[in-house]
Amino acid sequence: MSITVYVPGDAAAVSVGADAVAAAITREAQARGLDVRVVRNGSRGLLWLEPLVEVATPQGRVAYAPVGEGDIAGLFQAGWLEGGAHALRLGDITQHPYFRDQRRVSFARVGVIDPVDVDDYAAHGGWAGLKRALALEPAKVVETVTASGLRGRGGAAFPTGIKWQTVHDAHALQKYIVCNADEGDSGTFSDRMLMEGDPLCLVEGMTIAGLAVGATQGYIYLRSEYPHAWRTLNAAIAQAYAAGWLGADIAGSGRRFDLEVRLGAGAYICGEETSLLESLEGKRGQVRFKPPLPALKGLFGKPTVINNVITFSAVPAILADGAPAYHDYGTGRSRGTLPLQLAGNIAHGGLVEVPFGLTLRQVLYDYGGGSASGRPIRAVQVGGPLGAYLPESLFDTPLDYEAFAKVGGMLGHGGIVVFDDTVDMLEQARYAMEFCAIESCGKCTPCRIGSTRGVEVIDRFATHGAVQEALLRDLCQTMLHGSLCALGGLTPYPVLSALDHFPEDFDRVRQSDAA
Amino acid sequence: MGKRSRHIESVTEVVPALEDALAGPVEAAIAEHRDRPGALLPILHAVQDALGHVPEGAVAPIAAALNMTRADVHGVVSFYHHYRSAPPGAHLVQVCRAEACQSMGARALEAHARARLGLAAGAHHSADGRFTLEPVYCLGNCALSPAMLLDGQLHGRVTPGRFDALLATCETTEEHAA
Ligand SMILES: Cc1cc2nc3c(=O)[nH]c(=O)nc-3n(C[C@H](O)[C@H](O)[C@H](O)COP(=O)(O)O)c2cc1C
Ligand code: SF4
Ligand code: FES
Secondary structure, three states, rough: OEEEEEOOOOOOHHHHHHHHHHHHHHHHHHOOOOEEEOOOOOOOOHHOOOEEEEEEOEEEEEOOOOOHHHHHHHHHOOOOOOOOOOEEEOOOOOOOOHOOOOOOOOOOOOOOOEEEOHHHHHHOOOOOOOEHHHHOOHHHHHHHHHHHEOOOOOOOOOEEEHHHHHHHHOOOOOOEEEEEOOOOOOOOHHHHHHHHHHHHHHHHHHHHHHHHHHOEEEEEEOOOOOOHHHHHHHHHHHHHHOOOOEOOOHHHOOOOOOEEEOOOOHHHHOOOOOHHHHHHHOOOOOOOOOOOOOOOOHHHHEEEEEHHHHHHHHHHHHHHHHHHHOOOOEEHHHHHHOOOOEOOOOOOEEEEEEEEEHHHHHHHHHHHHOOOOOOOOOEEEEEEHHOOEEEEEHHEOOOHHHHHHHHHOOOOEEEEEEOOOOOOOHHHHHHHHHHHHHHHOOOHHHHHHHHHHHHHHHHHHHHHHHHHHHHHHHHHHHHHHHHOOOOHOOHHHHHHHHHHHOOOHHHHHHHHHHH | OOOOOOOOOOOOOOOOOOHHHHHHHHHHHHHHHHOOOOOOOHHHHHHHHHOOOOHHHHHHHHHHHHHHHHHHHHHHHOOOOOOOOOOOOOEEEEEEEOOOHOOOOOOHHHHHHHHOOOOOOOOOOOOOEEEEEEOOOOOHHHHHOOEEEEEEEEOOOHHHHHHHHHHHHHHHHHHOOO
């Protein structure tokens, strides 16, 4: 009987040597004449411990981490295939303090199963939501999603059920389901981890959406920076077709859904839904005026559901377990769970899926373990490059869309980027403006020109601080109110929050006098 | 990447014809993808995957195949950071510049990479043509920052020392190829 060893094939794990570890395990097993099957699973999300290898023993899975190529011979020596003692042995990873109290809905199978095996997927609860959806009237499926309280996880937090209802009610011969897998925000990687660790969950969620609104064609728009996810998604989709979960006759129901992955080409703005649609149509990714809403006139002018990867990935569980099970998680109007991504200068970087409502401080210290450098945490940017920089005095803010908005912040896609006290907040403000200048789609003036002027104004703080501050605030107001989309409209958030919460870093005139 | 740093050719210049050696892959890319809805990006990806860049001469045949103007196609190629108008060096180094990586020393890493590759400010290609350095804005490896891609392979926790070691592996592979 072969023994199964799980070595993550997740890009982050591979970036610190997982491929070499997998190869070394196979080599060592052969040399010892042992029958070992290596499965490349997703990541459990304890990214600071990657490569995290698990051995399937009769007593359950036993984890060893972080495993380097050079540790393999010693691990075999220590009898790890039977769960033997070793300095790297962590035991049952689901009982690890980082993992134990998480509530995994979207990520329930990530790191557990073989990502491209349709049967392994089924054995772990996969396809149950789709089967349920096939047994329901489409309107009922939409109703279930609405009742769950699910809001879009891509940033804007728009209620998913309402979007689906609009497309459901629209009359058209062709409708589309589009998955926004552009994940352009820095500090975010949950879409990537899901697509690499449980791509069939996304396939199932999109198929359910198709059934609910009457769409027969889906596209996943994936950023070109994710070559690993591209390969895994395509392999998973091929398996789903072969097993009859996609195509002209889904699970023998006589209903159709086709799915294809398309690659973006390195433009942040193509994460904005209307520029994404332009890009999918083969054009420059420039933002469209709204209305009309994509739900009524979307891809190729047809009614289109466009949702984020994590939004779709919550749907199978909502259908399988019922709307109340999901709605019971969370706080206020933020229902369900949010996969948080801990990144930057943090000791325990990784993915944490928890119900809304934990405070930022709990996440930073209980899960994150404080900064990686051991220095005090000074600023935290939540919600990607357009999110505000929060000072320590706001760390007790609960992670909930409304609570964050109240303190001038944004939860966005749940990315949390940590900076220690060596950070220069003027540099961070300058970077935000520069990023906007580089990534602007060019359609409107406040964003296209304002961001370039913003960089110049910040550069002049060295000589004329006070005057420049008034100019910068004025410019930010113009961008805030005059931009067509949130790229220009939200860039003032990181800039003004840096200026408001960390004014000492902008006092360049006095700093240069003192020097 | 670096839409801003790239020389943007005027579309009114006489469009160069495609060299014979490049024509085959361009024709193949067109033939494979032209009938798909929204075919332009898939065609451009196929061209760049085959040739390492999208040659100026590819614009006219692609425009003709898709019934678009040359200006339309050129506008798309120049909009996206991913498409290059000139071939890259033998090795492509893409260092992440975004916030999570910044917080773990990405600015210093990029400065180190520039010094190590002997690149002048603003330059992207090393003098010997072996290396191209491009900025990227997040590789989704933010928990193991700073991150970079070397010839399409993702690396995490890249210290200057690790950068040098990775570069050395490029040299070894070149010697094997020689
Ligand atoms: C500049 C900009 C960038 C965006 N980038 C992304 C992205 O990378 N991924 C994403 O899912 N949504 C992104 N969005 C949000 C989308 O426009 C849209 O709200 C979302 O895809 C809808 O899906 P949801 O309702 O499931 O969140 C971005 C929005 C803006 C304005
Ligand atoms: S705000 Fe910027 S990115 Fe958005 S539409 Fe205007 S120019 Fe384009
Ligand atoms: S910020 Fe560098 S990989 Fe995400």
